[in-house]
Structures are given as structure tokens and as C-alpha cells.
Amino acid sequence: MKFNTKTRYALRTMIEIAMDVNQRGILQKEIAKNQEISEKYLDQIISSLKIAGLVKNVKGKKSGYILAKDSADIAISEIIRAFEADFIIDEKNYYDENKSVAAENFWKGLLEKIINYSDSITLKELGKIEMHSK
Numbered sequence: 001m002k003f004n005t006k007t008r009y010a011l012r013t014m015i016e017i018a019m020d021v022n023q024r025g026i027l028q029k030e031i032a033k034n035q036e037i038s039e040k041y042l043d044q045i046i047s048s049l050k051i052a053g054l055v056k057n058v059k060g061k062k063s064g065y066i067l068a069k070d071s072a073d074i075a076i077s078e079i080i081r082a083f084e085a086d087f088i089i090d091e092k093n094y095y096d097e098n099k100s101v102a103a104e105n106f107w108k109g110l111l112e113k114i115i116n117y118s119d120s121i122t123l124k125e126l127g128k129i130e131m132h133s134k
Contacts, residue, residue: 007083009037010045011126014079017055018071018123025057025064052082071124080118087115 012035020026028046032039046065049055056068067074080087 003080004083006041006045006048007080009035009042010049010079010083011076013037013042013045013049014054014067014074014123015126017065017067020064020066025059025066027064031065048082049079052078054078054082067123072122074123075119076121076123076126077115077118079123 013031016031016034017026028042029039031037032042035042037045046055050068053068054074055065057063058066077087
């Protein structure tokens with residue numbers, strides 16, 4: 001499974017916002033600079049994160065961004081699902097009478113492990129990992 005660039009940048013963006021300790025909100029241009037993402041591209045990412053209910057503006061347009069809920073309540077899978085529509089286990093994708101059942105079971109099992117892992121890690125936990133690695 002390959003995650004698209006928006007998904008990878010969204011995770012970095014969410015970590016950046018979560019690590020803003022003063023909670024006054026971090027400006028989009030700061031995120032863009034810190035994460036080396038163009039502001040135009042970041043605008044698309046933040047828009048999707050807002051639609052998914054993961055971030056919000058502190059005081060409206062031209063203000064900083066904060067998390068829409070506590071970082072301990074945001075599973076990494078929520079961020080992924082905001083950008084990867086097929087990040088679900090859909091039985092239809094695995095059932096075809098002309099396919100090998102063993103191969104189907106392998107791919108389904110692998111996706112289940114990836115989903116379960118991303119469901120089990122929160123943004124707060126990931127932020128701690130990030131801080132310890134610097």
C-alpha cells in the first residue's frame with residue numbers, strides 16, 4: 001500500500017499543530033515553512049483536515065490552526081482516512097472466484113494489521129515519539 005503525498009504531509013502537519021504548546025494556533029505559513037510544503041498545497045491539505053473535523057481556526061480566517069479535539073483522541077487512521085478513501089477493509093475487494101483464496105487472505109490480513117496499527121496510535125503518542133527523536 002502506498003500513501004499519497006497529501007496523506008504524508010497531512011500527518012506532518014497534524015504533528016506540527018499538535019506540538020504547538022501555547023495553543024494560540026500556528027499559522028499556515030509557519031507550518032509550510034517548518035515542513036517545507038508550499039502554502040498553496042498546504043491549503044488543500046488543511047481544507048481536507050478541516051472537513052474531516054481534525055483541525056479548526058482559532059479565530060476565523062487568517063488566524064492560526066489548532067486541533068479540533070485532544071491529540072489523545074485523534075487516531076492516526078483518522079488522518080489517513082481524510083485522504084485515502086480506500087483505507088477500509090471492503091470484502092468486495094477481496095472476493096473473486098477466479099482469485100487465489102490464499103492470496104486474498106494475505107492481502108486482507110495485511111491491510112487489517114495496518115488499519116489496526118494506525119487505529120491504535122494516537123497523535124499524542126506520535127508527537128511524543130517525534131519529540132524524543134529530536
